Structure formats: C-alpha cells, structure tokens
Amino acid sequence: MFEITKFSIFIRIILAIIIGGLIGYEREKKRKPAGFITHMLVCLGAAVIAVIQILVSQSSMGMVLQNPDLSSVVKIDMGRMTAQVVSGVGFLGAGTIFHTQGSIKGITTAATLWITACIGIAIGMGYFFLSITSAVFIVFIMLIMKKFEVLYIEREKQRVIKISYSGDIQTEIKIKRYFKNNNIKVIGAKYLRETDKNTHTEKETVYTLSLPQHMSTESLVSALKEFDEIFHISIH
Incomplete structure (x- = not known):
C-alpha cells in the first residue's frame, strides 16, 4: 500500500x-x-x-x-x-x-x-x-x-393531508370507509374547524395517513376529489 x-x-x-x-x-x-x-x-x-x-x-x-x-x-x-x-x-x-x-x-x-x-x-x-x-x-x-x-416488500408511506368538506357525520364516515377499503391506515385525525351556515355544515380535518407502497399521493388526492362533499385538499 x-x-x-x-x-x-x-x-x-x-x-x-x-x-x-x-x-x-x-x-x-x-x-x-x-x-x-x-x-x-x-x-x-x-x-x-x-x-x-x-x-x-x-x-x-x-x-x-x-x-x-x-x-x-x-x-x-x-x-x-x-x-x-x-x-x-x-x-x-x-x-x-x-x-x-x-x-x-x-x-x-x-x-x-x-x-x-x-x-x-x-x-x-x-x-x-x-x-x-x-x-x-x-x-x-x-x-x-x-x-x-x-x-x-410492502412498505408504508406516511402522509399528512388536510381535507375541507361539507356535510354531516355521514360524509366523515364515507371518507373513512374509503381509507379502509384501500388499505389506508388512519394514524391520527385532528379536527380544526367546524362551521354551521344555516344547517350547511363545513368541516376541516387533518388526517395523518399511512399509505400502501403502490399508492402515490397524487392518486389519493385524485380519488378524494371525486367526492362531491370535498371542496379542498392540501398536503402537509
């Protein structure tokens, strides 16, 4: 050497x-x-x-x-x-x-x-x-x-997503059902805002999600935009 x-x-x-x-x-x-x-x-x-x-x-x-x-x-x-x-x-x-x-x-x-x-x-x-x-x-x-x-090797990807939507508890159940059906784990949920404009309720929730390896953030957002009740989505 x-x-x-x-x-x-x-x-x-x-x-x-x-x-x-x-x-x-x-x-x-x-x-x-x-x-x-x-x-x-x-x-x-x-x-x-x-x-x-x-x-x-x-x-x-x-x-x-x-x-x-x-x-x-x-x-x-x-x-x-x-x-x-x-x-x-x-x-x-x-x-x-x-x-x-x-x-x-x-x-x-x-x-x-x-x-x-x-x-x-x-x-x-x-x-x-x-x-x-x-x-x-x-x-x-x-x-x-x-x-x-x-x-x-199925690795999970963690994402933090804020969803603004209108409707009652049924809308929230619908969103969570979508997560469950697509093997998306809800690690945490933080409710930021809830307003009632003449019985037209608007909510804003921050979800901490664990996505399966095959699912991209873009595909998740695209799927959620198909929900009529959701009017805004942002990734954090």
Whole structure:
C-alpha cells in the first residue's frame, strides 16, 4: 500500500472516476439531486485525499529514517484525513434529503454519496479488489434489489393531508370507509374547524395517513376529489 508511483496514482484516479460514474448514473436516470457528475467527483475527491494521506505518510517515514532523532516528534496517523472525508460527505448527503408532501426523500441518494466516498478512499489506498467488488454489489443492490423491494416488500408511506368538506357525520364516515377499503391506515385525525351556515355544515380535518407502497399521493388526492362533499385538499 505504501509503494505508490505516478502510474498507480493515474490508475486510481481513473478507477475512481469509473466507479463513481457507475453509481451516479443510476441516480442520474432517476433525476435525483446528486447524479452522475456529483458521484464521480465525490469518489475522485475521496481517492485523492487517500493518496495524499499515503504520500504524507511516506514523506514522514522518509524523514524519520533519515533522522532517527525525529521518531519521537513525527507522528503518523493513516486515518486522520480519510476520517474527515467520511464525516464531510455526511453534510453533503444531508443536502440531498428534503421534506416534500409529507414524506422524506433523498435518503438513498445520501447513502450512495457516502458509500461512493468510502469506495474512493479504498481506491486511493490501493484496495482495488475491495473497491471493484463493492461497486458491483452496490450496482446490484440499486438495480436488482430495488425492484425486489418494490414488488415484494410492502412498505408504508406516511402522509399528512388536510381535507375541507361539507356535510354531516355521514360524509366523515364515507371518507373513512374509503381509507379502509384501500388499505389506508388512519394514524391520527385532528379536527380544526367546524362551521354551521344555516344547517350547511363545513368541516376541516387533518388526517395523518399511512399509505400502501403502490399508492402515490397524487392518486389519493385524485380519488378524494371525486367526492362531491370535498371542496379542498392540501398536503402537509
């Protein structure tokens, strides 16, 4: 690992660009905040830092060999710079996570940025087999296992939706019946407003719902708009 030449540095840079690009390509196709270029730069940057760490260590060891008296002064820490990369990429990944329409998005992209940086460090350190094998499994997880998750693992999505509607208790029962028939769990219901305009009652309720994986927020809203009693829907 400590024997590093200009040619080996070149190989590490090229490998970091290729692997970072492979991981980023999948994110780019899905139009995620961090895509092809970002993942290449993260992987390359991590590899560069790892190479610098090796070069600094080589230089320090050379100084100690030439001047043994410096052995008590010069300290070599092979993990200091690379550790900063791992924590630093965490802030970059946090920038890809955002809250929209009652759900959290971008966590997978943040994870790919983090693992891309880890692979970049491994490449820079010269662990080529580890780097390539990890990249193969990452691509496998993102392409094959993701499809398996969507098809066979029923995950629930939590949404907060505010519904304004007119009518009596029967309207509320009708809405809840729709939730039940479509496997939508009502986690909570908060009644904000109820007015009576000459027996024409208007209500406003905030529902916290758990949607099945196959149902999108857009399809839920479209279905609820078919109710004559509902005149306004908003997602929080």
